[in-house]
Amino acid sequence: MSEHNIGAKDKPKPALGADLIIPVLAAGFTIYFLVTTSDVVWEARANGTVIGLTLLTLIAIQVVRIIALWREGAGTMSFGEFGRMTAGHQKRLTVLLILVVFVATIPWLGTTLGLLFSMFALMWVLGVRDIKTLVGVSFVTAAAVYLLFIAFLKTQLPAGPIEHLLQPLFG
Amino acid sequence: MGWDTALFLDLTIKSFALSWVMIPGVLLGLLVGAIPGFSAQNTLIILLPITLILPIDAALAFMVSLYCATHLSAGIPAILVNMPGTGGAAATTIDGYQMTLKGQGQQALVICFTSSTIGGLITCIATIALLPFLAQIGLYLRSVEMVAVMVLGLVLIAAIAADDILKGLIAGAFGLMLGSIGTDHIYGTPRAAFGFLELYDGLPLVPALIGLFAVSEALIMLEREMIVPKSAVAESKEARWTDTLDGVRMTVKYWWQITWTAFLGLFIGIVPGAGASIAAFVAYQQSRAFSKTPELYGTGFPPGVIAPESANNGVTAGTLVPLMAIGVPGGSTAAVMLVVLQYQGIILGPRLFIDSPHIAYGIFFSMAVSYILMMFTILPLARYMGQVVLIPTRILVPLILTLTVVGAFANREYVFDMGLALAFGVLGYIARKTNYHVTAILIGIILGPLFEQYLLRALRIGQGDLTILFSSVTANVLWGLVVLSILLPYLRPLLRRRPRAVAATSD
Structure with a gap:
């Protein structure tokens, strides 16, 4: 504009x-x-x-x-x-790299743990430094996705240690 | 069967009595529709065991209320963060997001909700009144006519990217080419799949949608502090009830727009396979083509939200018409409903209106009641939903990226689709930055497989002779519309200039 x-x-x-x-x-x-x-x-x-x-x-x-x-x-x-590497592009490439790692490791880490780590890393890269926000938002997002999509809707999202651990509890 | 007041009154009362199952359906649909990747049909498939044990009328009421609610709520992220919940809301991003950037996110949401519910309600009532006649429309559109419908869609691609038609056409044709990925319909020959088995079924729409809209927008957004510019922050913070009323007033002002675009959606919905995406884009383009102020479209103009939203909710009733009348589902969600109906021993087709009128008509009454329930459920929430744009992008961008990438997995349950969403995100980012309209690429991807299917069918019927495409009156009328759609943007300035010139001469 x-x-x-x-x-x-x-x-x-x-x-x-x-x-x-x-x-x-x-x-x-x-x-x-x-x-x-x-x-x-x-x-x-x-x-x-x-x-x-x-x-x-x-x-x-x-x-x-x-x-x-x-x-x-x-x-x-x-x-x-x-044609040039701006600060914005650097940030963008780092974000994409985190997402590529998230996708590549999700079969082993599972959705919940993968989300927790990637949310934390992405917020850190984008400038969040308050530890309560970093941990709180990452945890709430991962927990909400687990409860809604895995525990309630039974979507077959990739399962990892957390999903296996909670399986007896939520089925 | 004609008009039966006693039956219709009974069905209205029964539909309201099914609110206990419709309200959860509406709430779940609103949630699922707002998250890209989580579609109505997938949710219904997951919940199939529940729908099978419910009584048939309650099961249908639950399914239609969830289905309609997903159509409505797909517009929420389209307006607030420029990423449609489903392909049907892609056209809503064009003006809806511009309204948000102007600090009118709340009004845009209200316009979306009211035009969706009114559009859906109008078409439900019209369908109930005209059901036996509407069922005939689907029979008139065979492969030859469908090719013409698809070409009309292609022309719309160029019209959407009106700033540079050539770029729009390239983007659209690129989308069509991408839509050709996968095995062919006749011999199952794999084409351009880069050796990936996951692409043999064709290019999946959900990762493409998520990448082109959600990921690319998030990559652009991350350089800003908030979605809205600083000048609009104060406006967005002051969420008032008067803004909700303002949105209602804007919708009422364009009541005629809601009506005719809803009917457009209804007729497109009746055509099996056409769906909400095509209806929304056709409605948007036609609304702009016949507007007195076409230059305002794309700048945050209320009719630019009304037309696609009203049309994609008009589609909901339309897709159920061929299901009920001839037993052919008009879309994937209707196909899930077909499974439930068949499980319950309901035989679909013309006899349904005589043997089980309470089912044939009841589904549309349930739909009408769900729209009424939705109006009262969601309208008061617009005031609070609009506040989403005030979340700092350093939190919002990670949320969007992670949730949508997970959403890319949910549809087919392939990790490959998550990677595909990222690849499309990069493509979408480059396209946005260089003004190759991402919506044109998306509509190309949507139309690609359908176009190929109908073209090949027509060519086989005509034994390879292309003139078969001009062999019916309906097809020729559609070809005429194609020509008109191409010429109208060029003719309009000339037509406007003429009366002014005449006026100047008479002065």
Whole structure:
């Protein structure tokens, strides 16, 4: 929103290179689809081929448009904030790393313990330093998920030491 | 069977008498619908043993009240934290979240609740009156017409991302391509599954929804202190009853919008497989297309909340019409109800209206009563729910991330889906930052498998001849709507300019 307050002269030029990330991902996936289905029956590839060729055409138009804008000087070919490691990105990557560890260890730790640790770690990374908040919120979240989804609704969430320990109590 | 006042009066009284089972259904549905990943059908499957031992009328009342409540409450996180509880509420994020950012979260919630309940109630009453006739609509839409319906959906993708139609189309087509992952419908050939067995069933919708909306939004949100900007904090803190009344007033002002979008949802709901997601997006787009102020959509405009919410609750009655009339469930939740009805020995189809009218019509009376109960249960809570936006993001973001990632597991019970939600979170983050609409990607993923299914069926009927897609009057009318939807945004400025030019000339 603050962008509206910045004068037109001070406004940085749009990073057109960043606009190509999604098209490149989409084109990559489409080519993968078309190549890996080239030898299957027509019924299995008809839909993907129709959509894929349409998508590749749209991407080609977008690439041409971006090059035209760049040549007009309406933007740069940089990747904007994706091209540099900002403090925000560092925080984001740490958060994602914690979540990846959470997902990778959940089959052993179980949902309750995994939630407890990951909530604690995530809040710490995001700047919570009050120990009561860290422990209290992590515990309440893990306990609430256990009681509602595992004990009451009987959802088959990954079980670990806590779930095994409480099984005789809640079934 | 025609109108039977005595039967309908009896069913109304009986439905109110079933409040003991409907209130728990409503409360559970409100909770489940608000958490992405925990859908109505999954909850009903988990609670199947309970529904099987209940008397049939109580079981149906419980199931429909839970079903309707999930449709309503999916709008709560969509409005407050920009992440829909289900795909049906994805369109609500567009204007609902903008209202929250303006400090009008409470009003947005009230608009969501009132338009959902009124929309749901209107369509219940209409369904009761027109049930035998409505059942015929589903029969007119075969594979050929469904392809046209899907193409209409594709065009809407571009219209949703109206700031840059090309980006909208790329995002939508990318979503459609992702929707092609998995084995094909005829020969079971695996396609583009990257070697993962978990993708052979197709790309699961819940992790995609959670990643594109919840995870990506949380990744953006973590740099802010609170969801609402500082300028709107004071406004959000002062939760008043007058704000609730203000929301009701805004809804009443657009009563006509509620009515026609609810009927749109009803008709889309009757088509098996179409569902709330498509209905909400169609309603949003059509509401904007026919609005006098289309430029206000996307900026926190009340009709942008009313249209999708009213439509996705109109769908609830619609999905049950083919179930009752021809024994074909209109959606996955209706399929669970079918199991319960069959277990109880109820034979669905045209004879149901003669043999068991109390079941055929009773389900819609229960639905109407559950909407009335919901209105009184949830409306007073809007004042307190709106306070969620005041929780600091350093606590809210971890809560959202961990709970939704767990939610990604709950649907299919694969740890793989949790990883998939994170991957879609990164994709959604990049898409948001570069203005490739995540809703367009999502609607593409939703439409992809359906489009393929109907296209292949039509092509096989036509022995590979594409002209079969233009072989029926209904399909051609739908193709006409497709063309109209593409041209309308371009034609509207021209049409507006003309009267002004005429006025200027006459001056």
